[in-house]
Amino acid sequence: MRIARLPLILWWCATLGVAFVAAALATPRPAADAAPASPVTVITIEGAIGPATAEHVRRGLAHAQRDGAQLVVLQMDTPGGLDTSMRRIIRDVLASPVPVASYVGPSGARAASAGTYILYASHIAAMAPGTNLGAATPVAIGGAPEPAQPPARPGRPAQPAASGASEPAPPTGPAPTVSGQKQLSDAVAYIRALAQMRGRNVEWAEKAVREAASLSADEALAQGVIEHVARDLPELLTQLDGRRLEIEGRALTLRTAGAGLVREEPDWRIRLLAVITDPSVALILMMVGIYGLFFEFSNPGALVPGVLGGICLLVGLYALQLLPVNYAGLALIALGLAFMVAEVLMPSFGVLGLGGIVAFVLGAVILIDTEVPGFGIPLGLIAAMAVLSAAVVIGLAGMALRSRRRALVSADATIVGQQARVVSVNADDAWVEVAGERWRVRSPAALQVGQTVQVRGRDGLVLDVLPIDKPQGE
Structure with missing residues (x-):
């Protein structure tokens, strides 16, 4: 009897073993065994966009690709910047194999002028509550664009538009020049191309350039300019989790919920570039360089003024070639310094010295050929440098005069x-x-x-x- 029950017991044992194995295979793996999400690189853009900002973004995108980041976030708070630097950033964003999200934040930030173009070029556009973007009219153009039809003469009603709608009031500002109109048309075509590429509101993009229009975060979301409104970066990453993108012909899905943030900080080279590309610093470096070489040539063998002067002059000229420089202003500055040096070497009773100071001031005022905020030279600095140069000229001339009056000490x-x-x-x-x-x-x-x-x-x-x-x- 016991022998007859043995096969039945073995059958039940085999059945239970198979059931346990199947249950073990069907049980999902713990979350700790799952592959961690790829990091998200954050690049901060603050202040005016210049050569240092463009280099910082380029390096950040390269590091994100090297480190295997799944997303790059450009966190912006900028009033705009140089057109050349903006286009460098946009080229790098368009060529990046890692998707880029532009985020205007934190609350109170803005993405004006060049920042609007960069936001339109990014794969994802987002803003924080209480932020704004727009006002993308090229600042080098004065006034509003030319009206489509001439304004009505006094005492004569305006002619209706061809479509039957009432004609808008003509702009009050002066019409742009031919070169200004070309620059405006180029800016409009550029931002329209970016908007069409990313599927964003093309009409408002053109309006932001032609009429300097601006939008708040909620208005930008309602009009299809951006895709997300988030209070901070963690909330933005939560909203982006699971979003599908197509980059360079390949589809990818973002897994950003809980992903680690890696902030790309500027290194010492970028910080140094940011300092020397300040127009005020570049002008000071150039002046120190010229005066250092002058003192070295006047007193051969001193070495220190010549070495420092040569270094400062080369660094200043390198910084100026990265900036939109008016070469007429640069020539006036060089001419003014030459006149002041000539006043010391061959006194002309102040004629050369006074002319040199006037030429230097005029050249410094028109040196930077842009109205972008953050890239002008303060008039107070120009006046202080002119007074300092005049004091140096007067002091050296006085020393030369006193030396002529001294009794001979040789022969x-x-x-x-x-x-x-x-x-x-x-x-x-x-x-x-x-x-x-x-x-x-x-x-x-x-x-x-x-x-x-x-x-x-x-x-x-x-x-x-x-x-x-x-x-x-x-």
């Missing part, structure tokens, strides 16, 4: 008329000591050692002397 004027003491008398010649030096002398009377004589003249290396006291013993 015959320092020897003739002095008294000397005879130190040696031989059969053929006699020697005296005058002004700490030994000279051979000749005299119409016999000389003795210790006798005092007076120098009457010099003939080559021989002094003509005349005794002024009697020889000892007489």
Whole structure:
């Protein structure tokens, strides 16, 4: 009986074993065994966009690709910047294999002018509550664009538009020049192309350029300019989790919920570039360089002014070639400094010095050929540098004048008329000591050692002397 039950017990044991194995295989793995989400790189853009900002973004995108980041977030708070730097950033964003999200934040931030273009170029656009974007009209253009039709004459009603709608009021500002209109048309075409590429509101993009329109975060979301409104970065990453994107012909899905944030900080080279590309700093470096070389040439062998001057001049010129420089202003600055140096070398009773100061001030005022905030040279700095240059010129000229009035300290004027003491008398010649030096002398009377004589003249290396006291013993 027990033997008959043995196969049944074995069958039940095998069945239970299979069930346990199947349950173990069907049980999901713990979350700790799941692969961690790829990090998200955060690049901060604050202040005016310039060469240092463009280099910072380029390096950040390269590091994100190297480190395997799944997303790059450009957190922006900018009033705008240089057109060349903005286009460098946009080219890098469009060529990046890692998707880029532009986030205007934190609350109170803005993405004006160049920031609007960068937001339109990004794969994802987001803003924090209380932020705004827009006002993307090129600042180098003065006034509003030309009206489509000429304004109505006084006392004559405006003609209706062809579509039957009332004609808008003509702009009050001056019409742009031909070059300004070309620049405006180029800016409009550029932002329209970016909007079409990313599927965003094309009409408002053009309006932001032509009319300097701006939008708040909620209005931008309602009009299809951005896709997300988030209070902070963690909330934005939560909203982006699971979103599908197509980058360079390949589809990818973001897994940003709980992903780690890696902030890309500028290194010392980018910080140094940010300092020297400040127009005020570049102008100061150039002036220090020119004055350093001037002092070195005036006093050969000093070395320190020449070394520092050469370094400052090269660094200043390097910074200026990265900025939108008006070369007429640069030429006026160089001419002004040359006049001030010439005033020291060949005094012209202030004519060259005054002309140099005027040329320097005019050149510094028109040096930077842009109205972008943060890239101008303060008038106070220009005035201070002009006063300092004038003080240097006046001081050097005064030193030169005082040196001309001093008595000669070399040649015959320092020897003739002095008294000397005879130190040696031989059969053929006699020697005296005058002004700490030994000279051979000749005299119409016999000389003795210790006798005092007076120098009457010099003939080559021989002094003509005349005794002024009697020889000892007489």
